[in-house]
Amino acid sequence: MKTVLIIFCSILLGGLISSCNNEASLININDDSDIESITLEEKIYGLSLIWKEAEYNFVFWDKLNSLDWDNAYSEALLRVINTKDTREYYLELMRFAALLRDGHTGVWLPNELQIKYGELPFRANYVDGKHVITNTDVNFKDAHYSEILEINGLPTQQYIEEKIFPYMWHEKFDSAYNQIFRLVPIVEAGNEIELKTDRGVFKIKPVTEKINWLKTYSFHNSEDLTWIVTSNILRVGITNDNIAVITIPTFADNNLPEQFYEILPKIKNCQGFLIDVRQNPGGSSSNAYAVAQAFIKGKFESSRAKMPIHNGTYKAWGRTYRFLNEETHITHIPQCPAFIDAPVVILESHATGSAAEDFLVVFDNINRATIVGTASVGSTGQPLLNKLPGGGNFRICTRWCLYPNGKEFINIGVTPHVYAAMSLDDLKNDFDSVFETGMKVLRKQIDK
Numbered sequence: 001m002k003t004v005l006i007i008f009c010s011i012l013l014g015g016l017i018s019s020c021n022n023e024a025s026l027i028n029i030n031d032d033s034d035i036e037s038i039t040l041e042e043k044i045y046g047l048s049l050i051w052k053e054a055e056y057n058f059v060f061w062d063k064l065n066s067l068d069w070d071n072a073y074s075e076a077l078l079r080v081i082n083t084k085d086t087r088e089y090y091l092e093l094m095r096f097a098a099l100l101r102d103g104h105t106g107v108w109l110p111n112e113l114q115i116k117y118g119e120l121p122f123r124a125n126y127v128d129g130k131h132v133i134t135n136t137d138v139n140f141k142d143a144h145y146s147e148i149l150e151i152n153g154l155p156t157q158q159y160i161e162e163k164i165f166p167y168m169w170h171e172k173f174d175s176a177y178n179q180i181f182r183l184v185p186i187v188e189a190g191n192e193i194e195l196k197t198d199r200g201v202f203k204i205k206p207v208t209e210k211i212n213w214l215k216t217y218s219f220h221n222s223e224d225l226t227w228i229v230t231s232n233i234l235r236v237g238i239t240n241d242n243i244a245v246i247t248i249p250t251f252a253d254n255n256l257p258e259q260f261y262e263i264l265p266k267i268k269n270c271q272g273f274l275i276d277v278r279q280n281p282g283g284s285s286s287n288a289y290a291v292a293q294a295f296i297k298g299k300f301e302s303s304r305a306k307m308p309i310h311n312g313t314y315k316a317w318g319r320t321y322r323f324l325n326e327e328t329h330i331t332h333i334p335q336c337p338a339f340i341d342a343p344v345v346i347l348e349s350h351a352t353g354s355a356a357e358d359f360l361v362v363f364d365n366i367n368r369a370t371i372v373g374t375a376s377v378g379s380t381g382q383p384l385l386n387k388l389p390g391g392g393n394f395r396i397c398t399r400w401c402l403y404p405n406g407k408e409f410i411n412i413g414v415t416p417h418v419y420a421a422m423s424l425d426d427l428k429n430d431f432d433s434v435f436e437t438g439m440k441v442l443r444k445q446i447d448k
Contacts, residue, residue: 040081042389043089047073047080049386050097050107050394057384059308059400060102060410072099086113086390087186093388094167101411102397103169103379104354109186110391117185118206120193124148126177127424131156133197134427138212143195143202145428150196152188163187171411174350175377219432223439228266234259236267243442244270248291251355252283257290261337264294268338272446274438276347278373282354282380292362293336295344295369301404302331302362307382308398328404331362343445344369345438348416353377358401360414365404370445372438374421375413 038046051073076096083089094107121137131148151159164183170176184193185206195202225237225245233256235247244267248256267273273295289302309325346369348360357376363369382399402408409415420437 038086038089038390043080043083044077046089046388046390047076047093047096049388050093050396053384053386053394053396054097054100054105057308057398058100058102058105058396059306059381059398060100064100067099069099072096086110087117087189090390090392091167091186093392093394097394098166098168098170100396101169101171102381103171103175103377103411104381104383104397105395106169107388108393108395112391113186114182115208117190118208119211120181120184121204121207121211122181124177124181125427126174127422127427130424132424135217136214137207138214140202140204141214143197143199144214145424146197146199148195148197150194151184152194169379172350172375172378172413174374175353175379175413178351217427217430219426219430219435221432221435221439223435228263229259231259234263236263238267238270241443242270243272243274243439243446245274245276247276248280248356250280250283251285251287251359254284254287256287257333260291260294261335264336264338264340268340270340270342272343272345272442273340274345274347274435274442275369276435276438277352277356277359278347278349278434279351280353280356280359281351282356285355285358285380288355288359289331289362290333290336292359293331293333294338295340296362296366297339297341299330299332300362301365302329303358304328304402304404304406306400306402343442345442345445346371347434347438348373348376348414349434350374350377350413352414354380357409357414361401361403361409364414370418370441371414371416372418372420372441373416373434374419375415376409378409378411378413380410 051069055069073096076092079092080089083092090107090109090113097105097107121140122133122143123135125132125134127134133143133146133148136144148156150156154162160180164180164187167183167187168176168179190206192203192205195204223239223245225239228236228238233248233250233253237245239245285302292300304326306326344363346360346363348356348371352360352373353376357378357380360371360376364371380401381397383395384398385393385395387393401410418437418441420434422432422434425431426433
């Protein structure tokens with residue numbers, strides 16, 4: 001339980017109350033209360049908190065010249081006041097935050113709400129330009145690998161754009177796609193959903209119990225690897241022709257640098273390195289730079305960043321008085337035990353985000369690696385985190401990251417040098433064609 005002081009005045013309520021009454025109202029915010037017991041005062045507080053933190057700290061206002069943030073707040077306030085339950089309330093918060101069009105800015109639902117409305121008994125991917133069901137509950141197996149043509153009577157893309165996109169970041173469609181079908185049960189309030197596919201019409205309901213998935217994907221390739229380490233944060237194997245294959249699923253674990261440095265003596269003499277960060281959503285940029293240091297001699301430019309400042313401190317005081325301080329960051333990690341100058345190929349995908357993109361930028365900026373795959377998420381930066389009434393959370397991006405040379409990649413992604421994407425046939429056959437492409441590129445470089 002925390003007590004928050006709110007001064008109600010006309011600027012805060014966007015005209016709903018005609019004048020400032022100059023009286024303080026004490027509102028109790030129940031962080032751990034029943035999500036259905038959020039009061040009207042708490043609902044207003046939650047929306048106002050998002051409005052305030054974005055107003056003072058959001059870093060991308062220069063990209064949103066057409067957005068009247070105060071007017072958007074006023075309109076959202078009326079909708080929030082009229083919400084009938086917590087589900088509607090959180091959807092309105094998500095709609096409001098989505099106006100900022102940034103992947104590191106948004107609202108997270110309370111876990112209880114997600115559990116209450118469940119999840120769909122299938123997984124879908126956007127493959128070969130089609131919306132394809134790529135995994136299902138065993139009781140829904142007739143729809144496996146079918147193309148979704150319509151959802152609730154609307155063409156699939158139209159349904160997504162009209163019913164889902166208003167509540168989420170979607171500037172880069174393939175990267176946003178993974179989250180689309182997680183929102184459907186919330187938007188549809190747990191009701192039955194009709195899917196028209198190329199295999200017929202299926203009526204399904206979200207599932208609240210554990211799903212018994214039809215397929216467990218375990219992609220194979222043509223390499224026979226001798227494994228050096230296989231942990232949750234690092235997997236390293238060596239091919240028969242002495243190429244190191246390094247998979248890093250996350251940069252969130254601070255044990256990564258130590259674990260990576262421990263195995264460096266065993267792999268430093270390999271003739272080439274393939275680093276796979278396709279499923280790496282990010283974590284700590286410091287951990288990413290610690291790995292990158294092994295392949296870069298001495299100091300390197302890690303990023304250029306813009307941050308809001310006021311009076312010499314990293315704290316904004318409204319858009320009117322704010323300007324952006326721009327700095328190029330130089331990184332050097334002297335405790336790195338080895339320097340490797342062999343060829344490097346990095347695999348990326350539409351799921352590679354945040355600190356993993358910072359990792360890509362370091363290599364791409366100095367042409368240290370060939371990047372293979374599909375463009376990354378296009379979202380990184382320092383998020384300001386905060387709690388919402390009912391147990392949800394939101395974050396506001398406060399750091400505008402660029403390449404050290406000023407090149408933009410936010411909402412664009414790091415563009416691969418060699419495009420390679422998984423096809424539907426690859427998924428059906430559990431075959432990792434992107435890995436194969438990366439190895440071919442690396443071996444050509446080694447041969448040179």
